[in-house]
Amino acid sequence: MSLKGKLFNSLGILWLLLVIIVSGLSVYIGARFDSSIMALLPESEQQPIVQIATEQMSDRFSKRLILMLSARDDVSVRKAIPILAHHLKSLPEIAEIDWQVTDVELESIQNELYPYRFSVLDQGTRSLLLNGDFKEIQDRALIYVYSPLLVGKKSLIGDPFSLFSELNQNRKSDLKIQVSGSLLKAEAASEPTYLMVLTLSEQPFSPTTQRNVLTAINSHKAMFTLEGISLQMSGMLIHADQAARQANGEIFTIGVGSMIGIIILMILVFKQLKPIFLIFIPLIVGCVMAASVTLFVFGKIHLITVAFGAGLVGVSIDYTLHFLCERRISSATDVLQKILPGLLLGLFSSVMAYAAQAMSPFPGLQQMAIFSAVGLMASWLTVVLWFPLLTKNDAINPLLAAKKLNGLRNVFSRIGKNKIMAVLVLIALVLSLKMISNSDSLDDIRLLQVSSGNLLEQEKGVQEVLGSSSSSQFLLIGGSTIEESLQKEERIIPLLDKLVDKGLLQGYQALSQQLPSLKRQTENTKFIQRLYEKQLTPLYAQIGLNEKKISESLAEFNSLRSFQLSPEVWLQQKISKPWHDQLVVSEDGLVNATIVRFLGPMGDDTKEALTSVASEEGGVEFIDQIQGLTDLMARFRAEITSLVMSAYLLVFLVLFARYKKKVWRIVLPPLLASIFTLALIVNFEQGVNIFHLMALILVLGIGLDMGIFLSESSDYSHTWLAVSMSSLTSLLAFGLLTFSETPVLHHFGLTVLIGLTLVWLLAPMMRESMKGEKI
């Protein structure tokens, strides 16, 4: 054996060791998967406070799972709730379950604010005081005294003007829930309906969390159904679960489908079983290495990275097929020498294009870039280092299929020889460019959602009964202290009230309604002092109480007048719990913000109005997460386009250095195919998003390989067979994704399907004429 051969052998063994170590290490660490769409998106570039607020609001939505149990019979639902709660409590995935409020708790919650009755006022009382309608407040107090109803009366000495009762009665809760017999009852439901709010201990995107929580709930659900109790759910968890299961299922079926297709193709062409095994070796090594390295770098692998990445690694089938076809006409020692320049250039162009994505700010794209670049290189090394050994004793045996296919290829006109064809391509190009320039882009983040109609219906039902507010659109009111934010909020509220009057807003929930600024509290207490001065004597005279009682009452007021509800105290109170999300504090405590939430759906004019409200005060921002993410997708689509284009410019320069004037034969087919595909996509799908572009990168990669291998080849027919087979196998692998229900995968698949077909058709039209070829 030559020295070179020995070197190759030892490199091959080294590579084997590396593969074993790396994959062993990743098995030891354990693969962790992620399926959150949000994990694919970049960390927000906004100010930290906006980021914290956004996270806080989306956490509140994503970590919360609301269960709603209802039946005709009140008693059976009431029995079912504790059974379910106790079972779920034992799950480590659930951090907290809110399902009951004991009477003691209820009473203490109701009385928490009593000491602050002179500083925290309801809006109605405050506006009466502002208007100077002191007499009206006295009249209201008298109505309480003489009312046959018993509600809300506290103490004629401590609170003669029923300020606390008013506060309590006008307190609108976040959700339409009433505590009924210690359980949480949904008031707006037509049948007796009770609910349970679960807070997950982690994000709902881990498959284990999804499985454990949902299995526990569903086992009860089946039992409840027999008893006539229906169970409805609302929360990110069920959507995440469905999305993950759908993606997993599709990857499996599509994977099996393409595998069978590829095997049949291999048998037809090679008429042997060995190449079928050989073809999977680089793929498997590539995917394992890619997954391991991604895991080392990111700690977790996103399911979409695996889906796309495995696809991109699929380009490596080019190398395998190129080797196997060439091997049929060359010996094991010669084959590599012949095809190595082509293989190297092919690897270079693909890795360049994939690696360019690593510069994108999307963590998802970075993952995919690493995954696919590593995967490709690993597959490539496997082909180059192992295949000469693995095929050492195989005979030279030209393929019949190559001859047949070559005959077919000659039916195509070559563009250099056929002017009509050239003109047609030119017309198609002009039309395509026009279509692309006229198109609107489709960057809506909601494209990424995959939830079924049934789940969305359930979700809508729960939201309607509870009347909860949006967590993705809100006003963020920033300040250097909580006090400053609350003061700003109080100045903005009259503007929001105007929007409600105009019908632009259904309603809002502001923190300052629960926790007024200290400035406002001081103001309130001053008003109450004037109220006592003016109306206490007439009120007591009316009821027939003497001077002694007046001084008792005044003494109580004076003892409490300095009591103010500070944010710190308020946060300790149980009554504040539903509102905690609306207070945002940065980690260092230097930046604070409050959140005003909105009820009901929001139109464009409402959004505009809220944006202009936000501009009234410094540090106030209207946050619209959906719009924000959609804008972001569009920006990064543009960014990726320029990244990939510059990557290909570099590739073009390298190719130009090697091929000089012939370079157009290599570059034009994939370029034209990409432009035509883009034009078709624009027409079929009414716009292009980032996932179409990802697929075009794959098309370019395979297209360039095709051109490079054909140019480097000595035997045109076997190379042509190799690149045709790799187009076909890639079509089988990714084209099938067209049928996916997951929009992301569908976009990808459709683009590959159209693009690769076009490359395959265009490449022979631009080929160089060979010796002995007709036309």
Next chain:
Amino acid sequence: MSKLYFFMGLLLFVIPAYAQISFAELSRLSTAPDSLQGEFLQEKYLSEIDAHIVSSGVFEYVRDKSIRWETEKPIQNVLLMTPESIVNNQGENEIISLQASDNPVVGVLSDIFFSVLTADWERLGEYFILSGTVVDNNWDVELVPKNKAVMQVVNRVKLKGDKLLNEIIFFEKNGDQTTIKFDGLIR
């Protein structure tokens, strides 16, 4: 000794009589009219200030629709209760307005008041446990809330009546009492 036996016998005799009273029997004795109007005299005892606060006026009831509770003395005030809301009017002004949809207590409260006022025993049975006596056609009933939420509002309710309700006494947890007597009832 024989005296003790006699007492025990009396107790045994009396207890079943107490226990026997039921919502069904009360329904037989009293009528739940479609509409009712009359005068009322209300006396509130406030334990905190040890004072009796007296008011009087007229009321008008239409089944399932509304109760109009007009206090004439010492203040002028109209309380209009519907199953959905409680509104207080003084002259032209709406002083207190509570919607059942905003404030669930309102729903329960007006429900109880409606039922008590018209001796709707079936509905009262949803909220209270009943005990009481009947002498001739006069009944004297005591209601204890089943539900702790109702208990927050009222501890105990006493009702007296014959064909129609004559007197209600609400007992509150803090020792307050509200006695309402009816007169001149017209169906």
